[in-house]
Structure formats: C-alpha cells, structure tokens
Amino acid sequence: MSCSGMQFASYVTNKNNNKRINIMVALFVVFTFIILIVIDIVVLKAQKRKHPAFADAAKAVFNKNSLSLPERIFVSKGHTWAELVPGGFARVGVDEFVLKSLGKISVNYIAKEQTLVKQGEVIFQGTSGKGSFSFRSPIDGVIQDVNRNLTNIQDPYRNDWGVIISPSNWADNTKSLKNGQALVSWLKDEFSRLKDFLAVNSMNTELAGVTMHDGGNIMEGAVTYMKAEGLKNFENEFLTF
Amino acid sequence: MKNSNASKLSFWKIVAAVIMICGLYSSYIRFTKGLGASTHLSDSIPWGLWIGFDFLGVGLAAAGFTIAVMVHVFNIHKFEPIVRPAILTAYIGYTLVVLLLIIDLGRPQNFWHPLVMWNLHSVMFEITWCVICYSAILTLEFAPVVLEKYNLTAPIKILRKISIPVVILGVIFSTLHQSSFGSLYLIVPGRLYPLWYSTLLPVNFYISCIAAGLSMIIFESYLNARAFNLGLRLDILSGLAKIVLYVLIIGFLVRITDMIITGKTPFLFLPRTETYMFYAEVIVGTFIPVYLLSQAKYRKSRMWLYVISIFTLSGFVLNRINVAVTGLVASSKTSYFPSFDEISITMMLVVLGMWAFKLVSTKFPVFVELENLKEEKLPEDSREMILSE
Numbered sequence: 001m002s003c004s005g006m007q008f009a010s011y012v013t014n015k016n017n018n019k020r021i022n023i024m025v026a027l028f029v030v031f032t033f034i035i036l037i038v039i040d041i042v043v044l045k046a047q048k049r050k051h052p053a054f055a056d057a058a059k060a061v062f063n064k065n066s067l068s069l070p071e072r073i074f075v076s077k078g079h080t081w082a083e084l085v086p087g088g089f090a091r092v093g094v095d096e097f098v099l100k101s102l103g104k105i106s107v108n109y110i111a112k113e114q115t116l117v118k119q120g121e122v123i124f125q126g127t128s129g130k131g132s133f134s135f136r137s138p139i140d141g142v143i144q145d146v147n148r149n150l151t152n153i154q155d156p157y158r159n160d161w162g163v164i165i166s167p168s169n170w171a172d173n174t175k176s177l178k179n180g181q182a183l184v185s186w187l188k189d190e191f192s193r194l195k196d197f198l199a200v201n202s203m204n205t206e207l208a209g210v211t212m213h214d215g216g217n218i219m220e221g222a223v224t225y226m227k228a229e230g231l232k233n234f235e236n237e238f239l240t241f
Numbered sequence: 242m243k244n245s246n247a248s249k250l251s252f253w254k255i256v257a258a259v260i261m262i263c264g265l266y267s268s269y270i271r272f273t274k275g276l277g278a279s280t281h282l283s284d285s286i287p288w289g290l291w292i293g294f295d296f297l298g299v300g301l302a303a304a305g306f307t308i309a310v311m312v313h314v315f316n317i318h319k320f321e322p323i324v325r326p327a328i329l330t331a332y333i334g335y336t337l338v339v340l341l342l343i344i345d346l347g348r349p350q351n352f353w354h355p356l357v358m359w360n361l362h363s364v365m366f367e368i369t370w371c372v373i374c375y376s377a378i379l380t381l382e383f384a385p386v387v388l389e390k391y392n393l394t395a396p397i398k399i400l401r402k403i404s405i406p407v408v409i410l411g412v413i414f415s416t417l418h419q420s421s422f423g424s425l426y427l428i429v430p431g432r433l434y435p436l437w438y439s440t441l442l443p444v445n446f447y448i449s450c451i452a453a454g455l456s457m458i459i460f461e462s463y464l465n466a467r468a469f470n471l472g473l474r475l476d477i478l479s480g481l482a483k484i485v486l487y488v489l490i491i492g493f494l495v496r497i498t499d500m501i502i503t504g505k506t507p508f509l510f511l512p513r514t515e516t517y518m519f520y521a522e523v524i525v526g527t528f529i530p531v532y533l534l535s536q537a538k539y540r541k542s543r544m545w546l547y548v549i550s551i552f553t554l555s556g557f558v559l560n561r562i563n564v565a566v567t568g569l570v571a572s573s574k575t576s577y578f579p580s581f582d583e584i585s586i587t588m589m590l591v592v593l594g595m596w597a598f599k600l601v602s603t604k605f606p607v608f609v610e611l612e613n614l615k616e617e618k619l620p621e622d623s624r625e626m627i628l629s630e
Contacts, residue, residue: 008507011435011571025290025578026518026562030525030555037551043252044467052466052473053547 074177076138077241103221129224131231264589267582303454305331371418486534526556
C-alpha cells in the first residue's frame with residue numbers, strides 16, 4: 001500500500017491523540033520484564049549467589065558425551081590408561097575423565113626408572129586445588145622411561161603421558177581393564193556415579209557448579225570445590241582399585 | 242531428577258503464589274461477570290494485552306520449529322542438546338496461548354466452533370487450524386521424551402521413522418500461522434499506524450519470530466542454568482546468536498526497504514508518540530543487538546549473550562504490542578491500559594508456564610545430550626572413538 005499524502009496530513013494535524021496514548025502498554029510490558037530480571041539479580045545477590053550470566057566465565061562444562069579417547073587404550077578403574085607402543089612397551093597416563101573432574105592436575109611426583117610396579121601401586125602424584133591425589137599403575141611391569149616434561153596434565157593421551165612400562169603380565173592385567181565399547185559404556189556409568197558422588201559430597205552444589213539432573217553438565221574442576229573429606233573420598237572412589 | 246529445594250519457601254515462590262491467587266480471582270471475575278467487568282477492552286479497542294500476549298507467546302515459541310528443522314532436516318547436530326527444551330518451550334507457549342484465547346473469547350464455551358464451522362475465507366480460521374495442527378505436531382515431537390521415561394521403545398521407533406515428515410509438517414504449520422498473525426492486521430489499513438502497517442506484515446512477523454524464538458532459547462538457557470544449576474553450552478548459544486544477527490539484519494532490511502518503497506519515511510520524522518515507540522522498538526530490538534552480535538567478543542561472552550537476548554526480546558515485545566495496541570490506539574480515538582484483571586491473568590499464565598516447564602523438566606529427560614556414539618574419520622594411527630561431536 002502506498003502512503004497517501006492525505007493520510008500523512010491527517011496524522012500531522014491530529015496531534016490530540018498524543019495525549020490519549022500517553023500510557024503505553026508496550027512500555028509497561030517491557031519494563032515489567034526488565035524489572036523482574038533486575039529483582040532476580042538482586043535476590044540472588046542477597047542470597048550470596050551468582051546469576052549464571054555473571055558467574056565465573058572461565059569455568060567450562062563437560063558431560064559424558066564431550067570426551068574422546070584413543071581407540072587402543074585400556075583404562076583401569078582408577079582412571080589411568082595403558083597403551084601398547086612399538087617395542088612391546090606400554091605408555092601409561094591419566095584419563096580425561098579425571099582431568100576434567102579435577103580441572104587441572106599439577107604433577108609433583110613420578111616413580112623412578114627401573115622401578116618395579118604392580119597393578120594398583122602409585123606411579124605418580126599430583127595436586128589440584130587444595131587436594132593431593134595419587135594415580136595408580138594399570139599394569140604390572142618395570143618403569144622404563146618417565147615423561148620429564150610432565151608438570152601440568154593438559155593433553156592426557158598425547159603429550160602428557162606419565163611413564164613407559166615394560167609389561168610383565170599384560171594379558172592378565174588387561175582382563176580387568178576397559179577397552180572399546182566396554183570402555184565407552186563404563187565411562188558413561190562413571191559420569192552417573194560422579195554426579196551422585198558430587199550430590200552427596202558437595203556441601204554447596206552451586207559453588208561446585210554442577211547439576212544432579214538427568215543429562216546435565218558438570219563444571220570442569222567441580223571436584224576441587226569440595227572440602228578435604230570429599231577430596232579424599234574422590235580418591236578412594238575413583239582413583240583407587 | 243531430584244530437587245531437594247522443592248519444599249523450601251523462596252522469594253519467587255511467594256511472588257508466584259501471590260500472582261496465582263490474584264490470577265485465579267481475576268479468572269473468577271472474568272468468567273462470572275464477563276469481559277466488560279474484567280477488562281478495559283471496548284468496541285473501539287476489542288484487542289488489548291491478551292492478544293498482544295498471544296502474539297508474544299507464539300512468537301517466542303518459534304524456536305521449536307526453528308531448532309527442530311536445523312537439527313532434523315538440515316542435520317546441524319550441534320544444536321541437538323537444545324531441541325527438547327525448545328520443543329517443550331513451544332509446547333507450553335502454545336498451550337498458554339490457547340488458554341488465554343479461551344479466556345479472551347467473548348463466549349468461551351463456543352471455542353470449538355471453528356473445528357466444525359469452517360469459514361475458509363477467514364484468517365482466524367487459518368490461525369485456529371494451524372495452531373491446532375502445530376500443537377498436535379508438537380505432541381508428536383515431544384512424545385519420545387515421555388516414552389523414554391517409561392522405556393516404551395516400540396512407539397519411539399515408529400516416531401523416529403516419521404520424525405522428518407513430522408518436523409517438516411511442523412515447519413509448514415508454524416510458517417503459516419506465524420505469518421498469519423501479521424495477516425490479521427492487513428484488514429485494518431486505515432486503523433493501524435503506518436509505521437507498522439504494511440502488506441509485508443506476514444513476512445515481518447515471520448522473520449521477527451525466528452530471531453525472537455532463538456533469543457528466547459538463549460534467555461531460557463540462563464533461566465534453566467539458574468533454576469537447575471545447569472552448565473551453559475556457550476558454544477551452542479553463540480551459534481544461535483550468530484543466526485539471530487543475520488535474521489535481525491534481514492528483518493530490518495525488509496522492513497526499511499518496504500517503508501521506502503511505500504513512501505512511509507516521512508512518518509519517521511513526525512513528532513508523535515508512535516514515532517518514538519517505533520524508534521524504541523528498532524533501537525532496542527535491532528540496532529543494539531546487531532551492533533553487539535556483530536562482534537565476536539560480545540557474541541561469545543556469557544554476560545553479553547544474556548544482555549543481548551534481553552535486548553532482542555524487549556524489541557520483539559515492543560514490536561508485537563506496538564502492532565496490537567500502540568498502533569491502533571490513535572485511530573480508535575480512545576486510550577487503553579489493561580485492567581488489573583487483564584494483567585493478573587496474564588501474569589498467572591506466565592507463572593503457570595514456568596511451573597509447567599520446571600515440572601516437566603524434573604520428571605522427564607529434557608536436558609539430554611547426544612547418546613549415539615560416532616567415530617571420527619581420522620587416519621588410522623590417530624583414530625579416536627568420539628563420544629560425541
């Protein structure tokens with residue numbers, strides 16, 4: 001429709017209507033919407049909580065679907081992995097599940113070369129937040145090499161492996177390790193277990209930034225927000241076997 | 242899903258309870274004493290806040306079909322985690338709109354008439370049938386969520402087989418009635434203020450509802466994160482925000498081009514309240530969001546995404562209420578402001594919608610991620626099992 005000059009003129013001369021529409025419904029609705037948002041932020045502040053929009057932006061989240069894992073690795077119930085490499089040796093490290101649960105792992109101890117280790121014995125230790133954690137060997141054998149560049153674990157399956165072991169009981173050891181589709185299924189179960197664990201052990205779930213709900217995401221490093229007892233329980237339940 | 246705080250009294254629960262009591266009282270007045278006693282509507286202004294809310298409810302629910310078509314038809318699986326919340330939002334949005342329409346009808350007991358008394362030349366007839374059909378489609382789209390809860394695999398398999406035609410049907414019905422809401426106002430060229438009246442109103446309504454629907458999903462993600470302590474998938478929300486940017490630009494270009502072609506630009510300089518409201522709508526709902534969204538640092542910021550979604554939604558609210566109320570008040574020679582009953586019933590429905598969303602989310606697996614494992618096609622030596630995208 002083309003706008004006629006008469007129509008324009010009628011609106012120019014008819015200025016009385018300005019007074020009639022002084023109460024604007026549109027503004028009322030928008031201001032109600034905005035005022036409710038502002039009140040919500042104030043209420044959260046009074047409760048010493050943070051609105052998600054203003055929460056710590058650095059915290060990423062993870063879930064059972066956001067992990068990847070090399071096809072040939074075998075993972076222990078203590079979340080350490082072993083992978084055969086050329087020469088009949090096995091490279092060993094920490095899996096991504098633990099890395100994401102703790103957020104960041106600084107390694108402060110690695111077992112020495114030529115040390116004889118049994119499956120389940122501590123091979124390296126690290127700290128994350130206020131917690132100190134021990135990681136256990138997934139296999140029996142003799143440590144042939146250690147990763148001297150390992151200070152912070154960031155790339156758990158490639159650059160940030162821990163030790164190389166000459167396996168002495170590979171066939172038997174791998175019976176208790178997870179691989180392939182069994183590993184995928186087990187990891188999914190581990191996520192459910194982690195959510196339950198966080199629900200029980202976190203004093204303040206919102207601080208941990210986790211959800212206990214179906215399919216919800218867990219904030220990276222959620223475990224490190226727990227108190228000392230919770231951190232100890234995490235090691236007992238997820239890193240020990 | 243467990244919620245240990247369900248029985249705790251909170252500020253918002255008290256507010257919601259007060260709103261519900263007021264809303265129920267107003268509903269009683271409306272159904273016992275009629276529209277005249279409970280609203281400020283008149284023969285001059287027969288459509289007010291409630292019709293505006295209908296526009297908002299349906300428009301904000303547009304993410305249901307937008308996200309569904311992106312994931313199921315165009316296979317953009319990045320957005321899969323938000324399909325269910327989007328469909329649930331649409332489902333609840335449409336249910337509320339239907340409820341409010343029944344309240345708004347002069348004779349609510351006759352609400353079923355369009356089902357059997359067909360008037361094929363009426364836009365209202367098209368809207369009624371599209372809303373009914375799309376609500377049925379939404380039922381089919383959401384059914385797997387309920388069936389999963391009870392491990393009813395056989396009907397889920399059937400629904401999966403027909404999912405693509407169902408989604409496409411949903412898009413068709415949504416497109417028809419989202420635009421038809423604009424078509425409603427084509428019958429009032431002399432009454433609707435020229436800055437809002439256009440023969441392209443159906444197109445404008447359709448384009449703007451896509452931007453608003455996607456913004457609503459962004460805004461709703463923050464509400465969910467707040468209510469359920471959920472994490473935010475900023476990668477997904479940023480992706481949605483980018484689409485919002487393009488849609489807002491397209492919508493504005495269509496609108497301004499139409500205004501230039503139809504010679505309405507002089508109205509932009511007329512010192513009238515309508516002009517100021519038009520500028521408020523465009524600045525809040527288009528210029529500011531487009532400026533912010535065009536910069537990656539804002540688009541990827543947790544705080545700014547929230548702020549931008551508020552701007553976009555506010556602009557959408559202004560647009561729809563401007564069309565439904567502001568643009569008609571001048572020609573009606575009277576003023577209008579909703580009555581207490583109109584406001585309290587509207588707010589009661591908003592509270593009901595939020596309660597419904599929370600209830601369904603806590604009882605059914607709405608917030609789920611991809612369950613299907615996928616293998617990334619990498620060279621053999623670096624091949625990995627990928628648990629998701």
